[in-house]
Amino acid sequence: MPDSDPSSIRPGKIAIIGGGFSGIMTAVNLARLSWKPLHVTIINHRRPTARGVAYGTRRMEHLLNVAARNMSAYPDLPDHFVNWLRTRSDYDTVPELELRERFIPRMIYGDYLRGLMQHNLQSPTGSDVLRTTFIEGDAIDVHPQEGGAVIVLADGTRVGASRIVLATGNEPPSGLPGAEELQDHPAWIGNPWHPWENRLPPSGGTILVLGTGLTTVDAVMTLRSLGWQGVVHTVSRNGWLPHSHFRGIEYPDFPPPGVDLADLGLKKLVELMEHHCARLREMGANPAIIVDKMRPHTQRIWQRFTLEERLEFTKRYAARWNVLRHRIGPETHAQLTTAQLTGHLQVHAGSIESVKADGNQLRVHLSGGKTLTGDLVINATGPNTKFKQTSSLLLQNLLHRGLITPDETEMGARVDTDYTIINRDGQRSEIFLALGPLLRGTLWETIAVPELRGQSRRTAETLLGPTAIRSEPEPVMMEYMI
Ligand SMILES: Cc1cc2nc3c(=O)[nH]c(=O)nc-3n(C[C@H](O)[C@H](O)[C@H](O)COP(=O)(O)OP(=O)(O)OC[C@H]3O[C@@H](n4cnc5c(N)ncnc54)[C@H](O)[C@@H]3O)c2cc1C
Known part of the structure; x- marks a missing residue:
């Protein structure tokens, strides 16, 4: 041929x-x-x-x-x-x-x-x-x-x-309960990586950003740079926004000399990390230093975990890990903090139970009976895994x-x-x-x-x-x- x-x-x-x-x-x-x-x-x-x-x-x-x-x-x-x-x-x-x-x-x-x-x-x-x-x-x-x-x-x-x-x-993020009905709803953005800036409600309206990770930070930065004056509500199970990068201190004690972190297994590894995080806190230093020091070893540790350990890690520790690991630049973090202080950004903790249309708006029902209403709702819950x-x-x-x-x-x-x-x-x-x-x-x-x-x-x-x-x-x- x-x-x-x-x-x-x-x-x-x-x-x-x-x-x-x-x-x-x-x-x-x-x-x-x-x-x-x-x-x-x-x-x-x-x-x-x-x-x-x-x-x-x-x-x-x-x-x-x-x-x-x-x-x-x-x-x-x-x-x-x-x-x-x-x-x-x-x-x-x-x-x-x-x-x-x-x-x-x-x-x-x-x-x-x-x-x-x-x-x-x-x-x-x-x-x-x-x-x-x-x-x-x-x-x-x-x-x-x-x-x-x-x-x-x-x-x-x-x-x-x-x-x-x-x-x-x-x-793209996986769907949320009720979202399958909303594909054509003008207030629903199912994929946060498609442009949505031309669909903003008038200033004074409300935008809900579902998820509190890096894509939510992008959304808040865009709204600030456009001078949009309404309120942004954001929600995730724990309500944790990304932390800021920082200048760490020398901390040669982790990993302890002679210890191969990949040999420890999840339980002992968590104990060791918690011990060193506590020591750093006592020293007035940021415990995320430990997460950074893990980075060269993370893939090997993960590969040596049993299946049960991997599943337990994703269930119990992944959210905490992600918030310490995926940080943002100090200037972006400062803008996020300002938005919170001025009330333009409000962060909620809760599981999303459903998203439903209510006329031109959408209602997001959270565990515990709380409901948030938005003129625009962006699904920024992270890539489907x-x-x-x-x-x-x-x-x-x-x-x-x-x-x-x-x-x-x-x-x-x-x-x-x-x-x-x-x-x-x-x-x-x-x-x-x-x-x-x-x-x-x-x-x-x-x-x-x-x-x-x-x-x-x-x-x-x-x-x-x-x-x-x-x-x-x-x-x-x-x-x-x-
Ligand atoms: C919003 C965002 C910000 C990020 N910021 C950073 C950062 O600051 N620093 C950092 O290190 N990492 C960052 N990341 C991580 C990022 O995942 C990686 O840095 C990198 O961009 C991933 O590249 P990739 O090629 O694997 O995937 P992608 O960039 O997703 O590229 C995959 C491409 O494949 C195409 N494709 C998929 N399926 C098909 C198909 N069937 N046929 C044809 N084409 C197909 C897609 O359309 C896309 O163009 C960020 C990720 C996101 C989502």
């Missing part, structure tokens, strides 16, 4: 489904590492390619929640993002230490990723071995065939590949055919240590790999850039195998200049 046939399958034809950070950086790493000619097809829909959900925002008040120094897209070039920022006139005179600690607008981080894509995958000076095809479309199914598989897109396009990478990213209830037709089809299967916790897809999918029969897939938020149940810590940059590189290495990897390319200054 001629190579010009997009549905043909041949060795060296790789398809990546999902063109956010994970998908694009997998392709970029293939371009850097391979000495063998490859043809990579990147299939992406809904979100701008390279930017994805997080960095596709058009709003400058949506900031990274990780400091610039830790946002390099490459695991082996830690200062790459900070050096790239220096190429912009708005950052080139900022003192080095200050720039490294800044929380940069996510839109600008999207520019960085777009630049990496353009330089490595689209420009004639990019890769000498990688040919890249970009397809804007919704992959809905995959049919395995001799030597690979054919991907079917919603418009009927067929793409052949010998290997397929699933980089489909975060799913029940894998079997995925809203992705592609993932539903792959699950149905047993080509992928949920991990033990059922939060994502089951993978081997090199990110090769394990299928329903317990076999390593000859076709599929997965990375990013799909690995939540396997790794727990798998959604932010500091983890995803390593995963993208590892995925590229798995695809190539040891014999197709060329020696490490020297990081040239030109690459910093993109």
Whole structure:
């Protein structure tokens, strides 16, 4: 079959489904590492390619929640993002230490990723071995065939590949009781990552934001930057808003010397953490230091937990963990505090029992009998993590055919240590790999850039195998200049 046939399958034809950070950086790493000619097809829909959900925002008040120094897209070039920022006139005179600690607008981080894509995958000076095809479309199914598989897109396009990478990213929040009736209601925003700013009630109205995490922070920042003067109510089970990043103290006592945190098991680990958190509090320091010090060990600890321990952690401790772990920049936090002090932001604790229409408004019923009424209600309860209830037709089809299967916790897809999918029969897939938020149940810590940059590189290495990897390319200054 001629190579010009997009549905043909041949060795060296790789398809990546999902063109956010994970998908694009997998392709970029293939371009850097391979000495063998490859043809990579990147299939992406809904979100701008390279930017994805997080960095596709058009709003400058949506900031990274990780400091610039830790946002390099490459695991082996830690200062790459900070050096790239220096190429912009708005950052080139900022003192080095200050720039490294800044929380940069996510839109600008999207520019960085777009630049990496353009330089490595689209420009004639990019890769000498990688040919890249970009397809804007919704992959809905995959049919395995001799030597690979054919991907079917919603418009009927067929793409052949010998290997397929699933980089489909975060799913929208799952529905809430009663929300299925509200899809066309003018006051209901089911997906907080679609623009909703043109649907604001007049100032003086009420907006409910369901969930108290980072997406709620985005919503409050947008309303403040638009000068909207009404009241925002936000609700979650515990009513905890994200904490602020802070400058920690040296605390060499954790992990205690000679102790491998992954050996402890959940009960002893919690005891140890609580002991050290209490000590830090006594010293007047922030106990979140312990959560930060856990980060290099988290994936290994999670993998050594028994299934019961993983489930107990998600049930009893995950909310507390998340609020300490996923923090926001001090300036954003200060704005949030001001909104609370002035009464523009009111935080409630309670379980959402139902959402119901009441004329042009919506009523949200909480446990304990409390009801909140909103002129606009945004579902910001966080991405769906029940894998079997995925809203992705592609993932539903792959699950149905047993080509992928949920991990033990059922939060994502089951993978081997090199990110090769394990299928329903317990076999390593000859076709599929997965990375990013799909690995939540396997790794727990798998959604932010500091983890995803390593995963993208590892995925590229798995695809190539040891014999197709060329020696490490020297990081040239030109690459910093993109
Ligand atoms: C609002 C928000 C803010 C965040 N902020 C930060 C931050 O400041 N710092 C940080 O480190 N991390 C942040 N994150 C975490 C974020 O998940 C990762 O940094 C990263 O963007 C995830 O990239 P991804 O490629 O895995 O997924 P995504 O960015 O979600 O990209 C997946 C892409 O695949 C496409 N896709 C899915 N299914 C199909 C299909 N069937 N066919 C075709 N295309 C498909 C999607 O439309 C999307 O374009 C944030 C996340 C969110 C949601």
